[in-house]
Amino acid sequence: MFIIGELINGMYKNIGKAIKEKNKTVIQECALEQIKCGADALDVNCGPASGKPIDDIQWLVEIIQEVTDKPLALDSSKPQVIESGLKVAKFKAIINSTTADAEKLAILVPLAKKYNAKLIGLTISTKGIPQNKDQRVELAATIVATCSEQGFPVEDLYLDPIVLPVNVAQVQMKDILEAIREFKIISEPSPGTIVGLSNVSQGTRVRSLINRTFITMAIAHGLDAAIVDPLDRDLMDALITAELILNKQIYCDAYLDAYRRK
Amino acid sequence: MALELKEKWSGAINVVNIGATREEGGSRDKVIKVGGQTTLPFLFNEGANPYKPVVAWEIWDIEPPDWPEELTRAHKDVLADALSWADKCVREYKAELLCVRLMGAHPDFGNKTAEQEAKFIGQLLKKVDVPLIILGCGDDSKDNLILPACCEAAKGERCLLGDAVQDNYKTLTAAVSADGHNIIAESPIDINIAKQLNILISDMGLPLERIVINPTIGALGYGLEYAYSIMERVRLAALSGDKTVASPFVCFVGHEAWRAKEAKVKQAELLEWGPESERGPLWEMITAVALLQAGADILIMRHPKAIDKINKYIDNLMITK
Numbered sequence: 070m071f072i073i074g075e076l077i078n079g080m081y082k083n084i085g086k087a088i089k090e091k092n093k094t095v096i097q098e099c100a101l102e103q104i105k106c107g108a109d110a111l112d113v114n115c116g117p118a119s120g121k122p123i124d125d126i127q128w129l130v131e132i133i134q135e136v137t138d139k140p141l142a143l144d145s146s147k148p149q150v151i152e153s154g155l156k157v158a159k160f161k162a163i164i165n166s167t168t169a170d171a172e173k174l175a176i177l178v179p180l181a182k183k184y185n186a187k188l189i190g191l192t193i194s195t196k197g198i199p200q201n202k203d204q205r206v207e208l209a210a211t212i213v214a215t216c217s218e219q220g221f222p223v224e225d226l227y228l229d230p231i232v233l234p235v236n237v238a239q240v241q242m243k244d245i246l247e248a249i250r251e252f253k254i255i256s257e258p259s260p261g262t263i264v265g266l267s268n269v270s271q272g273t274r275v276r277s278l279i280n281r282t283f284i285t286m287a288i289a290h291g292l293d294a295a296i297v298d299p300l301d302r303d304l305m306d307a308l309i310t311a312e313l314i315l316n317k318q319i320y321c322d323a324y325l326d327a328y329r330r331k
Numbered sequence: 332m333a334l335e336l337k338e339k340w341s342g343a344i345n346v347v348n349i350g351a352t353r354e355e356g357g358s359r360d361k362v363i364k365v366g367g368q369t370t371l372p373f374l375f376n377e378g379a380n381p382y383k384p385v386v387a388w389e390i391w392d393i394e395p396p397d398w399p400e401e402l403t404r405a406h407k408d409v410l411a412d413a414l415s416w417a418d419k420c421v422r423e424y425k426a427e428l429l430c431v432r433l434m435g436a437h438p439d440f441g442n443k444t445a446e447q448e449a450k451f452i453g454q455l456l457k458k459v460d461v462p463l464i465i466l467g468c469g470d471d472s473k474d475n476l477i478l479p480a481c482c483e484a485a486k487g488e489r490c491l492l493g494d495a496v497q498d499n500y501k502t503l504t505a506a507v508s509a510d511g512h513n514i515i516a517e518s519p520i521d522i523n524i525a526k527q528l529n530i531l532i533s534d535m536g537l538p539l540e541r542i543v544i545n546p547t548i549g550a551l552g553y554g555l556e557y558a559y560s561i562m563e564r565v566r567l568a569a570l571s572g573d574k575t576v577a578s579p580f581v582c583f584v585g586h587e588a589w590r591a592k593e594a595k596v597k598q599a600e601l602l603e604w605g606p607e608s609e610r611g612p613l614w615e616m617i618t619a620v621a622l623l624q625a626g627a628d629i630l631i632m633r634h635p636k637a638i639d640k641i642n643k644y645i646d647n648l649m650i651t652k
Contacts, residue, residue, distance in 0.1 A: 319564075320526075321524070321575075327575045
């Protein structure tokens with residue numbers, strides 16, 4: 070499982086403040102802590118309060134790269150902010166994200182190609198959030214087709230089925246999980262699959278439990294990557310164990326520690 | 332054009348250095364390097380197989396009381412004197428690596444003291460200049476006395492010592508760590524224990540790069556395929572990125588092959604099986620052949636004829652063009 074740590078996001082108070090004050094220690098500590106807990110990559114989002122996201126993302130990328138060579142997921146809805154981050158990213162970056170809209174794909178797929186980055190494709194469009202599995206698969210196919218046409222390697226694409234809060238869209242949960250499995254058979258080689266996990270428990274009272282139960286089920290449906298809070302130890306334990314049960318890791322009594330020292 | 336299938340792996344097997352030269356603080360003539368593979372054995376088109384598998388000649392510090400006649404005949408003039416035995420392996424047979432089993436320390440086979448064994452190791456290091464593998468006698472409490480003493484006697488020579496097992500690894504790990512040696516981690520044909528033991532040993536501060544796995548094998552006809560599949564699975568996991576099992580393998584081929592009835596029974600008892608002078612070495616050699624394909628890096632072997640054949644076979648396998 071490819072874990073992207075979600076904590077470097079300006080919407081969190083401490084991070085928002087650190088970005089504003091250009092306090093690099095807070096950001097770097099947050100980066101290292103997530104990696105220590107098992108993150109393979111780090112999401113980087115300037116947050117809504119950032120007045121100058123084009124500059125801020127460059128500052129974030131540069132100071133994080135001072136302490137780690139893990140890939141960074143440049144998280145913004147604005148392509149110019151993403152490109153600004155890509156310009157200073159030293160290692161293979163991840164674009165987070167494009168939608169299935171033609172105009173978005175027309176900008177972001179070439180950008181990913183140009184900078185040899187991975188790309189997260191959300192199965193969502195201006196028509197709104199998909200309401201069932203078939204709509205998700207249809208949007209996914211649009212994204213895959215565009216990537217193929219433009220010569221972007223599908224192995225570097227992660228499709229996100231859009232996880233909705235369980236207390237809002239309970240009837241869709243099964244469709245979301247099944248969409249993950251169907252994404253994998255859209256093309257050969259298969260695209261990767263990813264979820265932004267925390268949304269599933271938005272507004273509920275037992276967030277961590279819902280998060281880890283959902284991700285366990287998603288892994289069983291073929292999930293390859295997730296954007297999560299790696300500091301949630303119970304979540305990480307569940308995730309590691311789910312992979313163990315799927316024979317992706319060799320069991321030993323210390324398998325949880327073994328995974329974390331990978 | 333035919334479709335060429337190539338696997339790409341993310342992991343690599345650790346390189347373990349056995350022996351230290353004078354420049355490195357030891358007194359060996361050269362260093363034996365094992366491991367370093369980035370693909371399955373001998374698939375040179377897919378990745379690196381940088382070091383050739385190596386045979387370590389097995390010698391004992393006492394005359395082995397229970398070796399089959401064909402085996403004792405092969406070493407008859409030196410069997411009773413370990414130093415001459417070692418010398419003959421190196422000079423006459425051009426052994427690159429020796430594996431000495433300190434069976435004489437076993438309570439049932441002479442009960443030699445730690446001081447005696449340490450002194451013997453000191454003499455052996457003077458007698459030959461190839462790197463050494465040093466094994467205990469198999470009695471845990473005795474090994475915990477003799478092996479640390481031998482570690483100290485061979486300090487700086489970067490030997491390979493064994494075996495550490497899940498229930499008895501701490502004393503040897505501490506000694507190996509302190510005196511700059513490498514360790515053999517033994518598991519009973521069990522991939523889960525192999526992984527666990529590597530973690531336990533590295534948790535004590537000995538780097539994974541100084542561990543060689545003894546996966547325990549069976550000889551041809553005695554569970555060889557079971558050992559093969561365990562080794563293959565360990566290697567696939569390591570190549571897929573699991574660093575905790577990315578260790579080279581050592582296989583006790585001679586020990587297992589010469590326990591087989593097919594290797595040791597005399598022609599007089601089973602006429603149609605042919606002469607044991609051919610059959611025994613062949614049994615040892617064929618067992619080694621299969622293990623090489625499973626990923627064996629060090630083969631501990633006994634019969635000169637089997638070793639001669641397997642060395643030629645390895646040389647052929649290592650031809651890349």
